[in-house]
Amino acid sequence: MFAEERQALIVDLVASSNRVTVSDLATRFDITPETVRRDLDTLESSRQLRRVHGGAVSFDRQSMAELSLEERQTQHSDEKQRIAAAALALIPASQTGSILLDAGTSTELLADLLVDWAPAAPADELLVITNAVPIATKLAANPAIQIYILGGRVRGLTRAVVGPSTIAQLDALRPDIAFVGANGVHAEFGFSTPDAIESAVKTAIVRSARRVVALADSSKLDKETLIRFAALGDIDVLITDALPSNELAAALAAADVEVVIA
Structure with a gap:
């Protein structure tokens, strides 16, 4: 040859x-x-x-490749819709609680579903904390939801609020559930993203919450991007749309990560 x-x-x-x-x-x-x-x-x-x-x-x-929010919104939309619906099922309607939504396309689809959220009883409340300008704007339309948007610098590419002040605010919070996006999920490298500033915020989000749920469509599985923001064991639940590879599935099981297939 x-x-x-x-x-x-x-x-x-x-x-x-x-x-x-x-x-x-x-x-x-x-x-x-x-x-x-x-x-x-x-x-x-x-x-x-x-x-x-x-x-x-x-x-x-390439480890630093990153699409804009608008470009990512057109990719794997059906899969992300299913992931968002599975994530919604984890949010209680029958008690007072708080959730944190990371910036991203899957979390924004979850916010779309929360626009119609209603409490099970008048005394029940839901506080949504977010570092995403589009998410805060959408959820402001629902009077049943309290919105807390983190302060800091807005990163134009992703509309995410980032920076030291954002991290400082997260360090003072303890939400019940955090929903976080990822650009890569890898058996050895863990959860990663291309941008250092957003990675630092994601790490603070993971650190702050009582329970952490990662939303990642199957195109992100077995992928590594530049910066790890969490080890597999830092995440409680991974919601995706297809079964992980044998290697990744074994690593997730060893790290005691619950995998939900939407």
Whole structure:
């Protein structure tokens, strides 16, 4: 097999599985690891994949890649709707309670469902704390819900309120449940996001709540982005739309994370 043919097959493998390893490629093509590394170097130089430790990944898995809120709202919308509905089922209507909604598309869909929330009895109340400007705006339309929006700097790309003052406010709060989004959920790396400032806020959200529920559609599973904001064991429940891979499922079970498939 010519090198060009082999490299074309490697590109196809990366496209289908998102990641390849040097050892697997060496076995598949019956070549030395050194030859595989030369192939990967050639393909990276032509921007057909990206080298990582032990192998390569597709370019769409760059650790700092981040879409805008508007772009993310058009992706996996059906799956996110199901995830939001499953998250809504965790919010009580029959007692006074507080929840915290992180900025993100899945949490914003949860907020859409909460616009119609009503208490089971007149004395029951729900306080929603959020660092998301769109979520606070939507929920302000429901007089049955008290809204507390965290202060700080608004990050234009995601409409999230971030910064040291946001973290300081979170450190003084203890909500019953926090719903947090993630860009990546990985067996070894945990829950991650591309931006350092938002990661710090997410870490504070996870630290603040009595119970933490992560909302992540299946496109985020087995993915790593730049910055870890929580280990698997820091999360109580993961709501997603498909069964995790065997490796991730085992890691979640070992960390005592309940997995809800929406």
